[in-house]
Amino acid sequence: MASVSATTTIDFEGMAGRLLDAERAVLAKGSRAILAFIRSKWVDWEYKTRPVNAPRNVSFRAWTSTLQTTEAPYSLVVANDARGYATGLPYVAYVHRAGDNRKYYTVLADEINVEILPGMLAHFKTEFQKAMGPRERKKLRSRGTTERTRFMRAR
Amino acid sequence: MAGFDVVASYRSVEDYLVRVHGSQRDLAIDELDVLAAYAARIVGEIEAAWPVDTSTSRDAFFYTLLTFPDIGFTVSNDADYAEWVHYKGDPTPLVESLVDATIDRYSPMLIAELRAAIDETEQRAAENAAKGGRGLVDILSRRFKQTGVPRAA
Numbered sequence: 244m245a246s247v248s249a250t251t252t253i254d255f256e257g258m259a260g261r262l263l264d265a266e267r268a269v270l271a272k273g274s275r276a277i278l279a280f281i282r283s284k285w286v287d288w289e290y291k292t293r294p295v296n297a298p299r300n301v302s303f304r305a306w307t308s309t310l311q312t313t314e315a316p317y318s319l320v321v322a323n324d325a326r327g328y329a330t331g332l333p334y335v336a337y338v339h340r341a342g343d344n345r346k347y348y349t350v351l352a353d354e355i356n357v358e359i360l361p362g363m364l365a366h367f368k369t370e371f372q373k374a375m376g377p378r379e380r381k382k383l384r385s386r387g388t389t390e391r392t393r394f395m396r397a398r
Numbered sequence: 399m400a401g402f403d404v405v406a407s408y409r410s411v412e413d414y415l416v417r418v419h420g421s422q423r424d425l426a427i428d429e430l431d432v433l434a435a436y437a438a439r440i441v442g443e444i445e446a447a448w449p450v451d452t453s454t455s456r457d458a459f460f461y462t463l464l465t466f467p468d469i470g471f472t473v474s475n476d477a478d479y480a481e482w483v484h485y486k487g488d489p490t491p492l493v494e495s496l497v498d499a500t501i502d503r504y505s506p507m508l509i510a511e512l513r514a515a516i517d518e519t520e521q522r523a524a525e526n527a528a529k530g531g532r533g534l535v536d537i538l539s540r541r542f543k544q545t546g547v548p549r550a551a
Contacts, residue, residue, distance in 0.1 A: 267453070282430075282434060288539045290539070295532070300430060305462075307461075308460070309457065390478070391402050392400045392401070392403070393402070393405065394404045398501075398509075
């Protein structure tokens with residue numbers, strides 16, 4: 244598999260139960276910032292072997308993020324499962340800049356670790372400390388099947 | 399029991415693109431930025447209004463961008479009961495009320511911004527071609543506008 248999935252977990256001592264809205268908002272804002280950061284950099288690719296009329300920006304639009312804020316350890320997952328137009332296989336983990344053998348997702352992960360995560364975690368800790376105390380414990384539900392009903396809304 | 403995908407496709411933008419470009423084409427980066435910004439904002443608003451018990455279904459939201467041949471985005475939720483979630487006292491599933499209403503509220507602005515971005519792309523492609531470049535092929539993956547990258551804290 245050559246998809247990319249990076250998980251940031253948060254598990255401070257004493258944390259249990261569903262995150263409060265203010266705490267979750269920090270993670271939601273962090274996930275938006277990470278996606279925006281990645282998209283700000285995931286541009287200017289060379290398409291050396293791809294035909295002129297083949298799709299472009301396939302991996303750019305495939306970045307997604309999801310949260311798990313129901314019980315510790317809480318997590319923020321950023322992933323990309325873009326499929327090559329010719330092979331149908333995931334390829335993002337192989338992507339690199341011309342002249343640089345480092346996988347580009349690792350370059351961005353390093354930058355995110357320095358530029359975004361420390362601020363997000365500090366903000367999260369502040370919100371967490373504001374609301375120290377007993378919390379209602381909820382049982383983590385399974386998301387169950389991946390089956391989804393499709394609603395078409397042409398506008 | 400199922401999650402849901404709400405596909406919001408913008409036929410007027412697709413038609414506009416064909417009119418100004420001459421045929422269907424992929425979206426350029428600046429155009430994708432517009433779509434992504436609105437999709438993220440819409441999902442954020444839906445999450446903020448979503449009723450919460452465990453937060454499992456609220457955490458199960460995500461969006462994907464559609465660029466060819468449909469232009470728009472999909473708001474998805476893969477919690478297997480998400481299709482039936484409703485507010486207490488009102489049995490209307492939120493996928494048919496809150497989700498649609500939130501998308502509808504932003505759609506006019508999204509359409510206007512996307513059309514403006516398409517105009518800019520076409521102009522840049524024409525300029526590139528006039529200078530001997532390959533036109534659209536040379537600029538589809540380039541960003542011309544600086545996007546504001548929000549900080550997490």
